Amino acid sequence: MSHWTLHDWTDLAAVRRALAAGADPDRNPTGYVPPLHSAACWGSAEVLAELLTVAREVDQPDWAGRTALWYAVREWDREKVAALIAAGADPWRRRPDGRCPGELAWWAPVADQVAGLPGAVEPTEEERAAQRAADALIASFDTDDDYQDWGCVAFVADRTAAELVAALGGEEVPVEDDEEALEEGLLLVHDLPGGAVLQQYDGIEIHGEEVLGLLSRGTVAVSVFDHPDAFICPSVSRDGVLGPCEEVMRDPEKDDPPETWRYRFGDGGHPSGWTARALAMAVALTGVDVDGGAKWPGPGGRAVRLPVELRD
Incomplete structure (x- = not known):
C-alpha cells in the first residue's frame, strides 16, 4: 500500500494519484495527523470532499482525540464544517478531556451550523458575556x-x-x-x-x-x-x-x-x-x-x- 507523501493538501490531482496508488484515506502511517484532518486544517474544500467519498471513518480521532470536524471548526471554515457534518461527523464526540467540536463552534462563525442539531446545548448568557x-x-x-x-x-x-x-x-x-x-x-x-x-x-x-x-x-x-x-x-x-x-x-x-x-x-x-x-x-x-x-x-x-x- 502506498503512503501519503503530500506536502500540499490543496493539490487535488496529487490526492487522487495517491488514492489510486493505494494510499489509505483513513490512515497516515508516516505521521500522526490522518488525511482527513490534514485536509480539514490545511487543505482545500475540494480535497476534503474527495477524501470523504472514500473515507471509512469520518470521526477518526488523531493522537489528541481530535476529529477532522474539530480541525475545521478551529479554522472557522464553514464549507468544510458543512461537508463533514453532511458526511456524518458528530459535533458532540468528546475527546478525553471532555471537549468537543460542537461546543467550540459556539465561539466561532460556524455556530449556526451546529445550533439546530440533535444534542445541541447553547451557552448561557453568562458564558456569552464572559x-x-x-x-x-x-x-x-x-x-x-x-x-x-x-x-x-x-x-x-x-x-x-x-x-x-x-x-x-x-x-x-x-x-x-x-x-x-x-x-x-x-x-x-x-x-x-x-x-x-x-x-x-x-x-x-x-x-x-x-x-x-x-x-x-x-x-x-x-x-x-x-x-x-x-x-x-x-x-x-x-x-x-x-x-x-x-x-x-x-x-x-x-x-x-x-x-x-x-x-x-x-x-x-x-x-x-x-x-x-x-x-x-x-x-x-x-x-x-x-x-x-x-x-x-x-x-x-x-x-x-x-x-x-x-x-x-
Whole structure:
C-alpha cells in the first residue's frame, strides 16, 4: 500500500494519484495527523470532499482525540464544517478531556451550523458575556505596537512594586532611558491597580521557574515571552509552583489553565494575534488592571538588578 507523501493538501490531482496508488484515506502511517484532518486544517474544500467519498471513518480521532470536524471548526471554515457534518461527523464526540467540536463552534462563525442539531446545548448568557469580555481584553492588546522589542513581561496579582523588589532581593537602581533598560539582569517594575507588572528587555529570567516562583509566593504570577523566532508560551506560577500551560498556537492540554480556552489558545480562525491572547490571559489570571494605563513599564520608573545567582 502506498503512503501519503503530500506536502500540499490543496493539490487535488496529487490526492487522487495517491488514492489510486493505494494510499489509505483513513490512515497516515508516516505521521500522526490522518488525511482527513490534514485536509480539514490545511487543505482545500475540494480535497476534503474527495477524501470523504472514500473515507471509512469520518470521526477518526488523531493522537489528541481530535476529529477532522474539530480541525475545521478551529479554522472557522464553514464549507468544510458543512461537508463533514453532511458526511456524518458528530459535533458532540468528546475527546478525553471532555471537549468537543460542537461546543467550540459556539465561539466561532460556524455556530449556526451546529445550533439546530440533535444534542445541541447553547451557552448561557453568562458564558456569552464572559467570552465577550475576554475578546474585548484580547482586542485591547491586539494593537499595532511592535511586540518583538519588549522581551519578557510578567503580571503579579496583589503585590506592589516595592514588595516584588524585596522578594527578589536585588539592588534597586534608577533607569532613565531605553539604553539603561537594556542592561542584562535588569527588571523594570511598575505598580498597577490589582498588582504590578515587570518587564525585562535583556534576558528571560522572569519567565523561568526560579524568579517567577519568588514573584508568585502567596499569589499568582504570569509571564509571557515573545520572540520572532520562538513560540509564545506563557508561564503560570501559583504560590511558588510553576504549572503547565501550552504554547498559545496549540490546543490547550488537560491540565492547562481553563482560561486558555476562553482566551482562544489554538483557535486558528480568530483574527487576533497570538501574543495578544497570551497577554490578555495573563492579565485575566492575575487581575492586574491595565485599562487606561501603560501596558509596559518602560524607563523612568522603579527597576531592580537581579542578584547574580538568579540570572541565567
